[in-house]
Each structure stands twice: as C-alpha cells, then as structure tokens.
Amino acid sequence: MSEQETGAKRQVVVWRGDQVPVHHDIPGPGDLRDDTHTGRVLIGSLVRAQLGLSLLCLMLALAVTVSFPLVAALVPAVGQMKVFGLPLTLIVLGFAFYPVFLAVGWFYHRQARQLEARFTDLVDPPGRGTAQGRTSDRHA
Amino acid sequence: MPDTAIGAIAFVTLLTLVVGARGIRVARTPDDFMVAARQVPPAINAAAISGEYLSAASFLGIAGLIVSQGLGSLWYSVGYTAGYLVLLLLVAAPLRRFGAYTIPDFAAGRLGSTGLRRVATALVLVIGWFYLLPQMKGAGITLQWVLGVPYWIGVVTLGVVVSGNIAMGGMKGITFVQCFQYWLKLCAIGIPALVLLIAIGHGSDRNLQPGSAPVFTRATLVQVPQTVEFTLARPATVTVSGRVDQRNYRDQAVPLCACQHVAGAGTRLGFAAGAPAPTSLAMAPPARVSWDSPFATAGTDGAHPLASTYGVIIATFFGAIGLPHILVRFYTNPDGEAARRTTLIVVLLLSTFYLFPTVLAVLTRLHAPQLYLVGDSDDVILALPSLLLSGLPGQLLAALVAAGAFAAFLSTSSGLLVSVAGALSHDFLRGGVTSFRWCAIAAGAVVTTASLLIGRFNLALLVGWAFAIAASSFCPLLVLGIWWRQLTRAGAAAGIVVGGGACVSAIVATMAGAATHGWSAVLLGQPAIWTVPLAFGVMIVTSLLTQATVPGNVGQVMLRMHLPEALSRHDYRPYSLERGRRSPGR
Numbered sequence: 206m207s208e209q210e211t212g213a214k215r216q217v218v219v220w221r222g223d224q225v226p227v228h229h230d231i232p233g234p235g236d237l238r239d240d241t242h243t244g245r246v247l248i249g250s251l252v253r254a255q256l257g258l259s260l261l262c263l264m265l266a267l268a269v270t271v272s273f274p275l276v277a278a279l280v281p282a283v284g285q286m287k288v289f290g291l292p293l294t295l296i297v298l299g300f301a302f303y304p305v306f307l308a309v310g311w312f313y314h315r316q317a318r319q320l321e322a323r324f325t326d327l328v329d330p331p332g333r334g335t336a337q338g339r340t341s342d343r344h345a
Numbered sequence: 346m347p348d349t350a351i352g353a354i355a356f357v358t359l360l361t362l363v364v365g366a367r368g369i370r371v372a373r374t375p376d377d378f379m380v381a382a383r384q385v386p387p388a389i390n391a392a393a394i395s396g397e398y399l400s401a402a403s404f405l406g407i408a409g410l411i412v413s414q415g416l417g418s419l420w421y422s423v424g425y426t427a428g429y430l431v432l433l434l435l436v437a438a439p440l441r442r443f444g445a446y447t448i449p450d451f452a453a454g455r456l457g458s459t460g461l462r463r464v465a466t467a468l469v470l471v472i473g474w475f476y477l478l479p480q481m482k483g484a485g486i487t488l489q490w491v492l493g494v495p496y497w498i499g500v501v502t503l504g505v506v507v508s509g510n511i512a513m514g515g516m517k518g519i520t521f522v523q524c525f526q527y528w529l530k531l532c533a534i535g536i537p538a539l540v541l542l543i544a545i546g547h548g549s550d551r552n553l554q555p556g557s558a559p560v561f562t563r564a565t566l567v568q569v570p571q572t573v574e575f576t577l578a579r580p581a582t583v584t585v586s587g588r589v590d591q592r593n594y595r596d597q598a599v600p601l602c603a604c605q606h607v608a609g610a611g612t613r614l615g616f617a618a619g620a621p622a623p624t625s626l627a628m629a630p631p632a633r634v635s636w637d638s639p640f641a642t643a644g645t646d647g648a649h650p651l652a653s654t655y656g657v658i659i660a661t662f663f664g665a666i667g668l669p670h671i672l673v674r675f676y677t678n679p680d681g682e683a684a685r686r687t688t689l690i691v692v693l694l695l696s697t698f699y700l701f702p703t704v705l706a707v708l709t710r711l712h713a714p715q716l717y718l719v720g721d722s723d724d725v726i727l728a729l730p731s732l733l734l735s736g737l738p739g740q741l742l743a744a745l746v747a748a749g750a751f752a753a754f755l756s757t758s759s760g761l762l763v764s765v766a767g768a769l770s771h772d773f774l775r776g777g778v779t780s781f782r783w784c785a786i787a788a789g790a791v792v793t794t795a796s797l798l799i800g801r802f803n804l805a806l807l808v809g810w811a812f813a814i815a816a817s818s819f820c821p822l823l824v825l826g827i828w829w830r831q832l833t834r835a836g837a838a839a840g841i842v843v844g845g846g847a848c849v850s851a852i853v854a855t856m857a858g859a860a861t862h863g864w865s866a867v868l869l870g871q872p873a874i875w876t877v878p879l880a881f882g883v884m885i886v887t888s889l890l891t892q893a894t895v896p897g898n899v900g901q902v903m904l905r906m907h908l909p910e911a912l913s914r915h916d917y918r919p920y921s922l923e924r925g926r927r928s929p930g931r
Contacts, residue, residue: 245637245900252907255829261436266430268424271658277639284639290550292637298419302698306430310689313434317577317685321909342704 251324255317262313269305274299348489349740353748357529358506358755381667385520385677391690393520396527398495398665398691398755399698399724400476403481404534404750406804407699409722410643411706413628413803419640421805422699424661428812429695433688436682439827439906442913446676447764448669448819449772455826457896458834461715466772468845469669471691472764472814474792476668479807480758481770481796483723483750491747492728503751507758508789510860511766512782520677534645537730537742538701541708545733552710553637556756559714567623567715569612575623575718576878583620587612621833622714628720636710642802644806644855644870657809657873663877664812665818670760673707682911705729727748761882762789802830802856809851817876818845819823821884827906829888830899836888844880848872 277284277294286293357517365504385393392587394673406442410418445451448469453462488499510522510891551561558578569587580603585594592906606623608614614623630636631647640650665671677682681928685900705726713732716725727750730742766785825832825840851872860869868875896902905913 207471221641226930244904248900248904248907252903255907262434263431266434267662270427271655274639274651278865285440285635285637290553292416292553294637294639294705295553295707298416298423298639300700302423303426303699306427306692307696308404308688310433310692312724314685314689318439318682321682321911325909325911328902 208341216240246302247324247328251320254320258313262309266275266306268310349744350442350747354488354751357748357752360525362506362510362739375620377769387678387683387687387690389520390632390674390677390683391524391526391687391694392527392689393677394671394691395694395698396523396525396756397529397674397760398429398695399527399530399753400752400804400808401480401750402808403702405483405487405723406479406725406808407466408702408706408709409725410803410805411703412541412709412716412725413722414630414643415634415636415638416511417634417638417640417654418643418648419703420657420659421809422925423700424658424812426692426695426699428665429688431662431689432671432679433692435684435892436666436823436827437675437688438824440672441675441678441684442681442908442910443776443827443902443906445674446673447767447771448667448672448822449768451672451826452822452837455896455902456832456834456837457898458838461834461838462772464838465819466768468814468818468841470765471668471845472811472819473616473669473722473761473768473788474795475814476670476811477758477761477765477792478586478796479802479804479811480754480761482794482807483804484754486721487727487747487750487754487794490724502812503754503758504789504793507544507755507762508786511762511785511789513757518659523760524754527675527694527698527742529752530749530756531694531701532704533745533752534601534701534726534753536700537746537806538704540584540738540742541730541733542704545708545712550711552714558624559636559710559717560714561616561620561622561714563618565616565715567614567616567718569610569614569718571720572607572610573609573625573718574605575625575719576629577601577603578621578773579603581620585612589614595807604696605839616715622717625715626719627650628717628719636803641871643803645866646862649867652864652874653871655865656813656867656874659877660809660813660816661872663820664814664816664873668812668821669764669815670757673760673764673767682910701728706734722928744892746868748778762792780919796911797842803817813871813873813876814845814848816873817848817880820877821881825881825884829885830903831888831892832884833888834896835891835894836884836886836890838886840884843883844876847879849877851876 284294288296361642375657403422407418407422410421438545440451440455443451443454445454449462449465452465453459466683474674481503483495485502486500488502489496509517525678551562580601582598582600583589584596585599586596588607589612591598603621616622631645634640634642634647634650638650639654641654642650645653675684676686678687709729713729715732716728718730719725727743730746731739761784766781766789769784769788770777770780774784807842821840822837826837851869855866855869860866904921
C-alpha cells in the first residue's frame with residue numbers, strides 16, 4: 206500500500222542518540238543468544254558459581270582422603286591402630302571413604318541443580334514463560 | 346572344578362554375544378553404533394558405565410595386590426571410585442551438554458583445530474593400548490588357571506570374541522551387555538565373598554597383627570603346581586614330598602632356614618599350625634612396609650611411602666576423567682542433569698562393588714596363607730574359593746569367580762576397543778560403519794599380539810598406569826577446556842604432549858626396569874605426582890603466551906556447556922559442531 210493511495214502524510218521519525226533501546230533493558234535469554242555484554246556477565250557469573258561449588262566439594266573430598274596418609278606418616282601409631290580387632294587402615298580405606306564420596310556427590314548434585322534453577326529464574330522469570338521444562342519444575 | 350568353570354565362562358561369553366547381537370538389528374547409522382542413540386535412562390546407563398569400568402584390575406588385580414603388598418593397595422579401589430566423584434564435580438554435565446562423542450571431538454569442537462584432534466586421537470590410542478593390555482593378561486591367566494591351557498589361548502580367545510562382537514553389534518548392543526555385566530560382576534564377587542565370610546569368617550585374627558608375616562593357622566598341606574622360588578620369614582620344619590633345593594624327599598621332615606628356597610613342580614609341603622607361610626617372589630611385599638600400613642607402595646621398594654601414595658591418589662582420582670572409553674558413555678545421557686544423576690549412581694554402584702575384593706583379600710590373608718606361594722598375585726582370587734570350601738560349593742564359587750573375571754575382561758576390553766576403533770575410523774580414516782568394523786578387528790589383533798609379550802606386572806598396577814597417562818593429558822584438557830575461557834589450541838597441544846609424553850616415558854622406563862630403588866622408583870613408578878601438575882602448568886602457561894589465538898566462538902561454546910537445559914531447550918541452540926551429523930539435537 207503506497208502513501209499516495211492512502212493519502213496519509215509521511216512522518217519522518219529520527220532516532221535520537223539519547224534514547225535507549227528497550228529490548229535489552231531486562232536481562233533475558235536474548236542476551237545469552239546474542240552474546241551481549243549483559244549475556245557474558247550473566248553466563249560468567251553462572252560458570253564462576255558452578256566452578257566454586259565444584260572446587261569446594263573437590264577440596265572436601267580431597268581433604269578427607271589425603272589427610273589420612275599424612276596423619277599416619279606424622280604419627281606412625283595411627284597406621285597400626287586397631288578398631289574392633291580390625292586394622293584402622295582396613296576400616297578407613299576399605300569402608301569409610303565410600304559414604305563420604307556419596308555424601309559429597311549428593312550434596313553437589315543438589316546444590317548444582319538449585320544453582321541452575323536460580324539462574325533460570327533470574328534470566329527467564331517464570332512469568333515470562335519462554336523456557337520450557339525448567340529444572341525447578343521438573344524436580345519440584 | 347575345570348568343568349564347572351568352563352561351563353560358566355562359556356555361558357558368560359555366549360550370553361554376551363547373544364545380548365550384543367540384539368544390537369545388530371537396531372544399529373543402522375554411525376550414530377546408533379557410536380552412542381546408542383542417546384536414549385538410555387540414568388539407572389541403566391550408570392550400570393553400563395560401571396560394568397564397562399570394572400575391569401580385570403578391579404576384579405582380580407586389587408585383591409591380589411592387597412594380599413601381596415598390604416592394605417595400602419586399597420588406595421586403588423578408593424581412587425577408582427573417587428575418580429567418578431571428581432568426574433561428577435568437574436566435567437559430567439558440561440561435557441554432556443557440549444555434545445561430542447569422544448575426547449578428540451571435544452578438543453576439535455572446543456578449540457577448532459584439526460591438528461589438536463590428531464594429537465588427541467593418538468593419545469586415545471596410547472591410553473586404550475595401556476588399558477587393553479591388562480585385560481588381555483587377565484584373560485590369559487584366568488583361562489590358564491581354570492583350564493591349564495597356555496597363556497596365549499586365553500588372550501587370543503578374548504581378542505577374537507571382543508573384536509568380533511563389536512564389529513557385529515556396535516555400541517547399541519554393548520550398552521545392554523555392559524549393564525548386564527555390572528550385575529554379573531557384582532554377583533560373581535559378592536556371592537563368594539559373603540558365602541566365604543559366613544562359612545569361615547570367624548577364627549584367629551593372628552595374621553592381622555601389625556608387622557607380622559603370615560602364618561598357617563592350622564596344619565596345611567600345600568601342593569606346588571609349578572617350580573617356584575620362595576622365602577620363609579622364620580626357620581621352620583616342613584614335611585616335604587618331592588623336590589626342594591635340588592634334593593628329593595619322600596615324606597620327610599626337613600628344617601628350612603629363613604632364606605630363599607626352590608620347590609619343584611608337584612612337590613607337596615606340609616606345614617604345622619603356626620608355621621610361617623612361604624612367600625613367592627611375585628607375592629613378596631616391599632621391605633620395611635608392614636602389611637597393615639596405610640601407604641600404597643606397590644611398584645616401589647617401600648621408600649618414600651607418602652609420595653608414592655599421593656602418586657596413586659592423583660593418578661586414580663583424576664585419571665577417570667580422561668579415560669577414552671568412559672566419556673563416550675556420557676553422551677548416552679539425555680541431558681546434563683541426567684549425566685550428573687548417572688554419575689552419582691555410578692559412585693554408589695562402584696562403592697558397593699569394591700567392598701567385596703577387600704573382603705576376599707582379608708579372608709585370604711587370614712585363612713589361606715598358602716596363596717602367598719602362587720606365582721602371580723592376580724591368581725589369588727581365582728584360587729581362594731576352592732581352598733576355603735571343599736567339594737561342590739567351593740567348585741561352584743570358583744566357577745562363579747572365573748566367569749565374573751571373564752565378564753570383566755569382556756566388558757572393559759569391548760568398551761576400550763570401541764573407543765580405539767572409533768578414534769581410528771573417525772579421526773584418521775574418516776570412514777563409516779564398514780571402516781569402524783575393520784578398525785575394530787585390526788585394533789583387536791594388534792593388542793592381542795602385544796599382550797602376549799607382557800606378564801609380570803600386577804593388573805591393578807598396569808591399569809593404574811593407564812589412569813596416570815589419562816590424568817596427565819586429557820584431564821587438564823577437559824577441566825581447563827570446560828572452565829577456562831583462555832585455553833588456546835597451542836596450550837592444549839603442548840600440555841597433552843608434554844604431560845602425556847613425560848608420563849608414558851616414566852612408565853616405559855619402569856616397565857623396562859630402569860628404576861627400582863628410592864626416589865627414582867617412586868617418581869618413575871607413580872609418575873602422576875609430577876606429570877599431572879606439569880601438564881596443567883604447561884597448558885596454562887602456553888595458553889597465556891598465545892592469547893591472540895583464543896577461538897572467537899569461545900563465548901558460544903561456554904554458553905553451550907554451562908547453560909541449564911531449561912534455557913537451552915528453548916529456541917536458541919547456539920552452536921553446532923563442524924560436522925552436520927554430529928549436531929546435538931540428534
């Protein structure tokens with residue numbers, strides 16, 4: 206449809222430099238897709254939070270395991286101790302570490318899931334309804 | 346005993362082939378072959394991962410190592426389990442979201458370099474080779490023990506069965522096979538351990554006393570199958586029928602000094618209760634190390650026990666991440682969240698399994714010290730049931746153990762061969778299904794031939810070395826690739842080559858017998874303690890020096906690895922790998 210046919214007067218709109226583009230005003234999934242500055246800050250914060258959680262759990266598991274031979278090297282009596290008639294080494298290395306690993310793994314799994322659910326809600330609030338099958342819904 | 350055991354091994358092999366053959370009908374495209382079309386639920390996937398992971402080392406090697414070298418060898422089972430915890434913490438979900446099949450795929454996709462893919466592929470072959478050798482050795486000694494056939498027959502049997510099965514069914518079949526193999530292995534080690542524990546678990550704990558050499562808790566007649574050199578911890582009078590120290594005896598009481606002796610094949614040695622158990626050279630612990638010490642000293646002379654223990658810890662904790670045959674399995678998870686759940690279940694399944702080799706090893710120490718006379722520490726678990734339980738129950742348990750052990754070799758070597766053949770056909774030949782089949786057969790033939798040449802190293806030690814190489818090369822590549830934007834292809838290649846190369850050199854030097862004492866034995870025999878930090882260091886420093894070459898799409902790649910599924914499942918799948926058929930949506 207042309208201008209002449211409708212008879213409407215053409216109006217020229219000039220983009221003013223001080224106007225702010227509104228579509229990136231609220232950080233959202235679009236920022237992540239388009240790799241904007243906000244998007245990078247967002248994903249960077251998620252990666253740092255996840256890495257922090259992973260390293261915390263790793264340190265926890267390592268501290269428990271690595272300290273046992275260290276203590277036994279410093280205090281040789283520990284390596285020769287007996288508990289209920291069995292060597293302490295057998296109890297610790299044969300049985301005791303496994304529940305620790307499971308506990309750390311379970312804690313990490315839960316925390317990582319919550320972290321991702323919070324991130325999803327931050328980037329794409331529930332009201333907006335773009336994300337499908339968000340983790341927080343699936344595991345509620 | 347042979348008849349029951351032959352039947353059990355034949356049954357396991359046949360069942361594996363049948364379950365694997367189910368896959369032939371489903372496997373049509375390379376995708377189906379390679380990752381079972383990504384439709385496996387976490388519980389099944391976790392059992393399949395564990396089934397593939399629990400190798401000859403876990404089944405025979407660890408228990409043998411505990412019996413001969415002491416409780417410190419439990420670090421191997423602790424580390425093999427902890428490896429999956431570390432994998433869960435550092436790589437499981439991002440790696441699944443990235444959506445590549447293999448480590449070379451990851452290297453090429455993350456850093457956009459074909460040269461790096463080649464380097465990674467070469468290393469997959471090295472690690473796969475180091476890991477396949479002990480599986481073949483396990484099959485050789487198991488069939489040797491059970492049937493009395495020469496070592497090479499077991500090796501060739503396994504080679505033929507595994508490469509044939511893979512060439513026919515691909516991995517769709519293997520996923521079912523591996524899942525079934527986990528439960529088979531758990532039963533095959535758990536039932537004997539529990540039955541023996543209940544049947545004869547009580548009694549003297551004399552052999553658990555700190556620092557003491559093992560003694561016979563009751564009068565025992567020991568038959569020597571092959572000529573063996575042994576030592577006695579204390580002088581003892583032994584009733585000998587046969588040949589000892591170049592002299593023939595017939596039911597005579599012979600005083601033997603606390604020194605080295607030779608017993609001829611077929612000789613019977615009668616020991617009184619309380620007599621010291623004879624220890625063969627293969628079963629001799631390092632000097633200066635008490636059996637109940639908490640240090641992993643296998644492969645060293647017992648000097649610097651803390652350093653060698655930390656070497657084992659670093660290799661096993663960080664090695665699982667870089668094993669080529671394990672990562673492929675993570676792509677059969679539907680998403681990153683499922684990958685985490687799968688890994689957590691794997692930790693549970695492995696923890697359960699590793700309780701039982703420990704039980705069997707302690708039972709051996711307590712009640713069957715005559716096994717300190719066997720010529721190979723990997724034979725201990727095979728021999729134990731029929732020594733402790735006489736008659737049919739003992740035979741059945743022995744058959745169960747032999748079948749489980751064979752299942753262990755089958756499943757692990759299948760997974761490894763899939764990776765090696767996949768790496769060869771995808772990355773070097775760029776071929777499809779037919780090329781994959783031929784590569785599986787060729788790789789199987791090469792490894793079978795090579796494993797006829799090794800023999801004297803304990804299985805757990807050999808597998809520990811494969812872990813050390815993986816920890817010094819692929820572990821830094823994956824960890825830094827996932828968490829550090831500044832990684833460059835030059836850095837990755839340098840780290841892999843320097844770390845992996847240093848580790849392989851140290852291990853080859855140890856295998857050649859270059860170092861047996863002091864620090865050199867520790868640093869070459871357990872190289873992970875220095876090669877893993879070296880690999881990380883080289884990778885980081887080289888990357889920082891070549892920052893101009895950071896890939897332009899690093900932002901998108903990071904997004905793809907770390908974005909929760911709830912967000913990425915929407916309209917913006919940001920990035921796909923260079924080859925169309927590897928797009929993550931499939």
